[in-house]
Amino acid sequence: xxxxxxxxxxxxAPFVPPTFAAVQTDLSTLLNQALAQLDYGQQxxxxxxPIRYIMGLGGKRLRPLLTLxxxxxxxxxxxxxxxxxxxxxxxxxxxxxxxxxxxxxxxRRGQPTVHEKWNASTAILSGDVMLxxxxxxxxxxxxxxxxxxxxxxxxxxxxxxxxxxxxDMNFETETTVTIPQYLDMIRLKTAVLLGFALxxxxxxxxASAADAEHLRQFGTDIGLAFQLRDDLLDVYGDAATFxxxxxxxxxxxxxxxxxxxxxxxxxxxxxxxxxxxxxxxxPDAEAKVAAVRGVYDELxxxxxxxxxxxxxxxxxxxxxxxxxxxxxxxxxxxxxxLQLLERES
Amino acid sequence: xxxxxxxxxxxxAPFVPPTFAAVQTDLSTLLNQALAQLDYGQQxxxxxxPIRYIMGLGGKRLRPLLTLxxxxxxxxxxxxxxxxxxxxxxxxxxxxxxxxxxxxxxxRRGQPTVHEKWNASTAILSGDVMLxxxxxxxxxxxxxxxxxxxxxxxxxxxxxxxxxxxxDMNFETETTVTIPQYLDMIRLKTAVLLGFALxxxxxxxxASAADAEHLRQFGTDIGLAFQLRDDLLDVYGDAATFxxxxxxxxxxxxxxxxxxxxxxxxxxxxxxxxxxxxxxxxPDAEAKVAAVRGVYDELxxxxxxxxxxxxxxxxxxxxxxxxxxxxxxxxxxxxxxLQLLERES
Numbered sequence: 001x002x003x004x005x006x007x008x009x010x011x012x013a014p015f016v017p018p019t020f021a022a023v024q025t026d027l028s029t030l031l032n033q034a035l036a037q038l039d040y041g042q043q044x045x046x047x048x049x050p051i052r053y054i055m056g057l058g059g060k061r062l063r064p065l066l067t068l069x070x071x072x073x074x075x076x077x078x079x080x081x082x083x084x085x086x087x088x089x090x091x092x093x094x095x096x097x098x099x100x101x102x103x104x105x106x107x108r109r110g111q112p113t114v115h116e117k118w119n120a121s122t123a124i125l126s127g128d129v130m131l132x133x134x135x136x137x138x139x140x141x142x143x144x145x146x147x148x149x150x151x152x153x154x155x156x157x158x159x160x161x162x163x164x165x166x167x168d169m170n171f172e173t174e175t176t177v178t179i180p181q182y183l184d185m186i187r188l189k190t191a192v193l194l195g196f197a198l199x200x201x202x203x204x205x206x207a208s209a210a211d212a213e214h215l216r217q218f219g220t221d222i223g224l225a226f227q228l229r230d231d232l233l234d235v236y237g238d239a240a241t242f243x244x245x246x247x248x249x250x251x252x253x254x255x256x257x258x259x260x261x262x263x264x265x266x267x268x269x270x271x272x273x274x275x276x277x278x279x280x281x282x283p284d285a286e287a288k289v290a291a292v293r294g295v296y297d298e299l300x301x302x303x304x305x306x307x308x309x310x311x312x313x314x315x316x317x318x319x320x321x322x323x324x325x326x327x328x329x330x331x332x333x334x335x336x337x338l339q340l341l342e343r344e345s
Numbered sequence: 346x347x348x349x350x351x352x353x354x355x356x357x358a359p360f361v362p363p364t365f366a367a368v369q370t371d372l373s374t375l376l377n378q379a380l381a382q383l384d385y386g387q388q389x390x391x392x393x394x395p396i397r398y399i400m401g402l403g404g405k406r407l408r409p410l411l412t413l414x415x416x417x418x419x420x421x422x423x424x425x426x427x428x429x430x431x432x433x434x435x436x437x438x439x440x441x442x443x444x445x446x447x448x449x450x451x452x453r454r455g456q457p458t459v460h461e462k463w464n465a466s467t468a469i470l471s472g473d474v475m476l477x478x479x480x481x482x483x484x485x486x487x488x489x490x491x492x493x494x495x496x497x498x499x500x501x502x503x504x505x506x507x508x509x510x511x512x513d514m515n516f517e518t519e520t521t522v523t524i525p526q527y528l529d530m531i532r533l534k535t536a537v538l539l540g541f542a543l544x545x546x547x548x549x550x551x552a553s554a555a556d557a558e559h560l561r562q563f564g565t566d567i568g569l570a571f572q573l574r575d576d577l578l579d580v581y582g583d584a585a586t587f588x589x590x591x592x593x594x595x596x597x598x599x600x601x602x603x604x605x606x607x608x609x610x611x612x613x614x615x616x617x618x619x620x621x622x623x624x625x626x627x628p629d630a631e632a633k634v635a636a637v638r639g640v641y642d643e644l645x646x647x648x649x650x651x652x653x654x655x656x657x658x659x660x661x662x663x664x665x666x667x668x669x670x671x672x673x674x675x676x677x678x679x680x681x682x683l684q685l686l687e688r689e690s
Contacts, residue, residue, distance in 0.1 A: 047511040102466040121447040125507050132503045139496045151484045158477045166392040
């Protein structure tokens, strides 16, 4: 299958990139069609209905999109990549089902979570089958020559995502969390899967080991930037567009990069303000958010966070640059990274 | 590696079976040594300690033992089978961790369950990593030529075990469960994994597809017999040797083969006795057990159950007989089946 309006060949003709929006629409359509055709199983319905439910809630399909965009650096024939790409989406949704249960989250994408709509046992067991189905999507569709490598990297990534979730839960009750520990947690919980999704596309498209590794690191760095931006938007985002309650992390005492940096840099009065609000019962949530944000403002936490986001973003772009394909082929991934971080350039 | 005291070769010399006890001791030692060397991961300890804990609680290691005994039908070099065999043990323990949480069971092998010793989130997440590690044990140690087949059958089995657990949970609240439905539930929840463990050994040892399939069906049939015997012992077992509370299934209103058969065959007075006790609050557990067992006795439920156990046992043995290796090589598996069912012959 050749995507985009103008068929092109890697070595025989100059690459003319289609517009980014056109690429993404094409690929998203492709992915959603393939997702709609997946058969997770039928009976018992109590096991398989929740899988169809969570997979049907939508979302950006970012991870399989990254696999296709990663592959598109090296090949124009993306058809063989579609089903393996879906493994990352099924795996991601498996983690959402289990994490939402662990976090007792009532809503996911604005709809009841699986354990709310059914019950905890269903969330556990349907999630388990989703992990099995993710493996199946890989080994049923990945060529034998690269299968052991893909399974090894997928399993390593899967374990790391679990490690990230465990660190995140540990941090809730730990009094001292360092900034490197926090960054490592979000790397494991969020960034490594984005890196794997891209690497998977590269490996399936026959990229060199060096190129696949650069692509993986590009994804990990962009993932870190993306998560830090999420932390930032929680405090400084526009309530109308953020999609979550602004200040939610502050209200729930979440040890984000912003809070940990503020705690590390606060003077005596600021320490007192933070101690007065963080980890204390919340009589007035708005006052708590305002007080903590006040400390952040005094300490310039926002520009410091933006600087770190930019560092990861630039580090990721350096990896993208070092991949040995024409710059024009990299345009869609470059644009996606910009889009994820809502930057202009 | 050649096991047993007298090295032997499949085609060149008559096979002299070592004593069954010696074989099993050899293989169990081999398995426990290999299990002790597995590295599940280190950090965070809250994720990996529970895995070491549940894997360290012991047990018969029945499933990997079946893999080795299945392989030993066809080869004397069992060394390459040991690590793949452990995948079935890690997978089995993963199901125990998640099932114990779903069932809110306080004890496993006489020790606190993972969710009791830690918490529910730990049981979910550590279990998830165990499933990943089970896959790793397979794809890191199974030759490429049979890897897709092994992964496909393992994944199918894994999903079936989840389906069995879901049916089991469904049956708790369903008023009408048929005997075929019950038998299908225990087939999925318990028997198919025993069948897969044996099939895995056959495939890894280079057996023909027909032999591997007979071995799988032998395992499934023996597994069904084994589970039905467990149902029987719950009512008619010796409290000193059964290891669980006799009558526990009756007290908890579990829809076992015995109860479903009794309900299907009961006359009016027996229906009334059952209805008076099953699904009712238990003021006197011993009286409840005695009353239900009284109905079982009147209806000859025990000999009927024993007859079905024997049917599965004999059906399994027919599959074992049809495997195209010398009868002497089958002796250890034959003996294990007898031992599992605590039969003399």
